[in-house]
Amino acid sequence: MPNWFAYAALFVLWPLIAIWLYRSKSVTEATLWTILGGHMFLPVGTKIDLPMIPPLGKESIPALAAFFGCRFIAGRRISFWGQRGWGHWLLLLFVLGPFVTAELNGDAVVVGGHRLPPMEHYDAVSAVINQLIIIMPFFLGRQLFRSVEDHALLFRILILAGLFYSLLMLFEVRMSPQLHRWLYGYFPHSWIQQIRFDGFRPVVFMGHGLWVAFFSAVTVIAATVFWQLKIKVSRFSPVSMTYYLMSVLLLCKSVASVMYGYTAFLLIKVTSFKTQLRVARVLVLVALLYPTMSIINLFPHQTLMEWTQAISAERAESLGFRFENEGILLKHARQRLFFGWGGWGRNRVYSEENGDDITVTDGRWIITFGEFGWIGFIAEFGLLSLSVFRAASVSKWVKTQQEMAFLSAHALLVGIIMIDQLPNASLAPWLWLLTGALLGRTEAVFDANRKQATFDLSSNSKVYQ
Numbered sequence: 001m002p003n004w005f006a007y008a009a010l011f012v013l014w015p016l017i018a019i020w021l022y023r024s025k026s027v028t029e030a031t032l033w034t035i036l037g038g039h040m041f042l043p044v045g046t047k048i049d050l051p052m053i054p055p056l057g058k059e060s061i062p063a064l065a066a067f068f069g070c071r072f073i074a075g076r077r078i079s080f081w082g083q084r085g086w087g088h089w090l091l092l093l094f095v096l097g098p099f100v101t102a103e104l105n106g107d108a109v110v111v112g113g114h115r116l117p118p119m120e121h122y123d124a125v126s127a128v129i130n131q132l133i134i135i136m137p138f139f140l141g142r143q144l145f146r147s148v149e150d151h152a153l154l155f156r157i158l159i160l161a162g163l164f165y166s167l168l169m170l171f172e173v174r175m176s177p178q179l180h181r182w183l184y185g186y187f188p189h190s191w192i193q194q195i196r197f198d199g200f201r202p203v204v205f206m207g208h209g210l211w212v213a214f215f216s217a218v219t220v221i222a223a224t225v226f227w228q229l230k231i232k233v234s235r236f237s238p239v240s241m242t243y244y245l246m247s248v249l250l251l252c253k254s255v256a257s258v259m260y261g262y263t264a265f266l267l268i269k270v271t272s273f274k275t276q277l278r279v280a281r282v283l284v285l286v287a288l289l290y291p292t293m294s295i296i297n298l299f300p301h302q303t304l305m306e307w308t309q310a311i312s313a314e315r316a317e318s319l320g321f322r323f324e325n326e327g328i329l330l331k332h333a334r335q336r337l338f339f340g341w342g343g344w345g346r347n348r349v350y351s352e353e354n355g356d357d358i359t360v361t362d363g364r365w366i367i368t369f370g371e372f373g374w375i376g377f378i379a380e381f382g383l384l385s386l387s388v389f390r391a392a393s394v395s396k397w398v399k400t401q402q403e404m405a406f407l408s409a410h411a412l413l414v415g416i417i418m419i420d421q422l423p424n425a426s427l428a429p430w431l432w433l434l435t436g437a438l439l440g441r442t443e444a445v446f447d448a449n450r451k452q453a454t455f456d457l458s459s460n461s462k463v464y465q
Contacts, residue, residue, distance in 0.1 A: 003185030006043040010061050014038060018065035022073035028144050030074070031066045032157045035137050036430045038062025039215075040165055044180065044188035044207035052122070054130040063136040063429050070140060080132075080139055087386055087439070093379035094135060097339065098127035101372050105342040114355025119342045127343070137429040138383065141436025146444035151406040152231075154437055155222040159233050159241060162219025166248045169202035169212060173251050177203035196253035213254030214426050217261035218413065218434075220245045224268045225409045229402055255315055256423060260416045268409055276408040277392045283415030284385040290422055291369055291377060294330060322423055325360045333370040340373035347371045364421035381418065387439035388414050394442045397449040407445075410438045 017037070021030035038061065047057035054060065070076045081088055102124035109116040145154060168179060177194050180203060181187045188207045194200055201209030223245050227238040242265070249261045267276050293299035301323045309316035332349050333340065341347040347370030349359045361367050369377045391411040398404045414435050420426050 001186060002043060002046040006046040006184040007048075009042055009184075010046060010057065011048070014042060014061055015065050018062075018069050019073065022069035026153075027070055027074040027076055028150050028153055029157065030069060031140055031144055032154060032433070034066040034069060035062045035140075035433050036157065036161055038065075039206065039428050039430045040161060041205050043184040043205065046184070052126055052129070054126060054133060059429060060133045063133055066140055067136050070144070076144070078139055078143055087383070090379050090382045090386065091135070093375060094383060095128055095131045097372055097375045097379055098131055098342075099124045101339040101342045101376070102127050104336075104339050105346065109341075109346055111350040112352050112355035114350055116344050116346050119344070119346075123343065134429075135383075135432065137433035138436035138439075141433040141438075142440040142443070143436075145437035145440045147441075148400070148403045148406065150437070151403070151410070151441055154434070155225055155406065155409075156233055158219050158222040159226060159245075162216065162223070162245050162248075163233075163236070163241065165204065165215070166245065168204045169216070169248060170251070172202035172204060173200055176200045177209070179203075180205055180207075199253065201253045202251075209252065210254055210257070210424055211426055211428070213249065213252035213257035214260070214420060214424070216245065216249040216252050217257040217264070217416070220249055220261040221264045221268070221409060221413050221416075224265050225405055228268060229405055255311065256420065260420070264409075264412055264416065267412060268405075273395070273404045273408040276412045277388075277395055280388050280408075280411040280415035281392055283412075283419050284388045287365070287415075287418035287422060288381055288385055290365060291330070291374075294326065295334070319423070321360070322362050326363065326366050328359055329361060329366050329370055333366070333373070336373060338373045339375055340369065340371045342371060362425065363423055364425040364427050367425055381421075384414065384418050384421075384435055387411070387435050387442060388418075390442035390446070391438060394445040394449070397445055403445075407438075407441065410434075410441070414438055 014034075018030070018034045021033055024030075025033070038058065042058045042061065044058055047055035049055045056064075067078065070078055081091060102119040103121075105119040108118045145151065172179060177187070177191075177200060183205075189203070194203055194209045196209070202212050203209050204212055206212045206215065220242065223238065223242040226233065227242045229238075231238060233241060246261065246265065249258055252258070267279060271279075290299060294301075305316050305320050305323070308319050328349050329347070333347065345357070347367070348357055348361065350356065351358050361370070365377065365381070368380050372379075388411045391407050395404065395407060398407055417427070417431050417435065
């Protein structure tokens with residue numbers, strides 16, 4: 001059970017920190033630290049369940065604090081929908097799709113004597129509120145991060161966060177994951193999953209070693225961009241920062257995240273901006289097409305397992321376990337293909353004999369697909385992919401090397417975020433913020449080019465007259 005400080009950190013300390021940030025920092029910096037810092041330091045799994053609204057905890061408190069800070073302290077109006085277009089309709093699907101899902105799942109499900117309750121009108125309204133809270137960081141990122149200075153600030157704060165957090169990570173690599181238990185009174189996940197390669201994976205306050213490793217991979221990408229642009233952070237050399245963060249990532253002992261970070265490092269250092277954008281689009285397409293390829297048995301699951309077997313038999317066994325569970329869950333999801341099964345664990349598969357849960361939902365894609373069907377998957381993954389496709393389309397209008405470096409690396413980062421949603425469920429509020437920030441930057445480039453084109457047209461018209 002959480003101790004009193006866990007609740008105090010969530011409902012007293014973090015809102016006060018957010019107020020201080022919005023009073024003392026720029027709105028972009030305050031928003032970044034409020035949402036990213038919440039992911040870095042708040043307790044995992046501690047929640048208060050109030051009527052109608054979803055449980056308030058680590059996932060929702062930073063997002064709400066950032067929204068209220070922007071609106072009532074910084075005085076920034078947050079537009080929830082923006083201009084008409086693909087993004088507008090995907091947002092509507094994302095928010096309203098779960099309402100339809102709940103309305104279509106008014107039947108109870110009984111399996112092996114285990115009863116799953118029907119979804120009611122109450123659940124439909126609650127689902128809409130939950131979706132709005134989930135997507136709130138995306139709105140904030142899209143509206144606040146518009147200039148190249150904002151882009152540079154985002155990468156700089158990611159690096160600073162990685163450097164500071166690395167001290168806590170290195171402590172847990174040596175002493176075992178203890179910080180969450182010491183501060184909040186409990187360990188948030190399975191202890192055995194944090195033991196890898198005769199050592200420990202750091203967990204700190206993120207809940208699992210996989211999420212810490214992915215955070216570390218993101219900081220490596222940010223540092224690599226600063227290396228390319230020869231930009232220092234405080235007095236630290238970008239070269240030494242990058243190598244240091246890459247070493248810390250290696251100590252996280254997560255094969256997937258190490259591959260993400262090191263591959264991105266090579267792409268940023270060796271390849272052109274166009275190649276980085278091309279790779280980002282390929283990653284996005286793989287993530288978008290994965291459910292379809294899995295349904296028609298076109299995805300090379302067996303080949304991936306054989307490659308993994310060459311690296312580690314243990315990792316190959318783990319990957320095979322995930323693929324097996326995906327197959328079972330996908331078969332179940334196809335029974336309600338378009339809008340899914342909804343909540344209360346109805347997307348999972350239970351034993352016909354005793355009603356026990358016989359599946360494990362690891363990947364974000366299969367969770368979304370099972371709960372909200374094709375419509376939910378298209379809405380969520382469509383929103384994530386939109387920023388990458390927009391980045392590729394506006395890249396021809398970017399004027400400086402620095403702007404292009406940030407844009408291409410950020411698109412690559414979002415592509416990696418999407419790929420990671422296939423084996424894992426790492427889509428936390430700070431990643432929604434990063435995705436929204438990329439979309440906001442691409443929209444700003446598009447708007448600037450449109451204004452320039454209008455100005456040029458007007459000038460030419462006057463000359464002609």
